[in-house]
Amino acid sequence: MRKVNQSVEIQAGTTKEAIDAALKHLGVKKEQVSVSVLSEEQRGLFGMRGAKPVKVRVTIKEGNGGQ
Numbered sequence: 001m002r003k004v005n006q007s008v009e010i011q012a013g014t015t016k017e018a019i020d021a022a023l024k025h026l027g028v029k030k031e032q033v034s035v036s037v038l039s040e041e042q043r044g045l046f047g048m049r050g051a052k053p054v055k056v057r058v059t060i061k062e063g064n065g066g067q
Contacts, residue, residue, distance in 0.1 A: 006026060006059070006060045007057055007059035008022050008026060009056070010022045010025070010058065011054065011055045012053055012054055012056075013053055013054070014054060015037060015056065017054075018053075018055070019035055022035075022058035032060060032061055033058050034058075034059050034061055035056055036056065036059075037056050038055040038056060038057055039052070039053075039054065039055040040054060
């Protein structure tokens with residue numbers, strides 16, 4: 001029986017924060033996933049963080065279990 005790839009989309013202040021949150025949610029290591037950046041962070045007035053967060057999709061690679 002073939003497993004369907006699991007993926008999750010996460011928003012966070014930085015790409016690293018989003019990836020780390022997705023890895024924790026899926027319960028896997030970075031080597032076991034592929035990462036797609038769906039939207040980049042956009043800074044607000046005067047370069048302040050958080051105007052628009054980063055959004056990533058993290059998908060478990062085929063053949064890697066989630067547990």
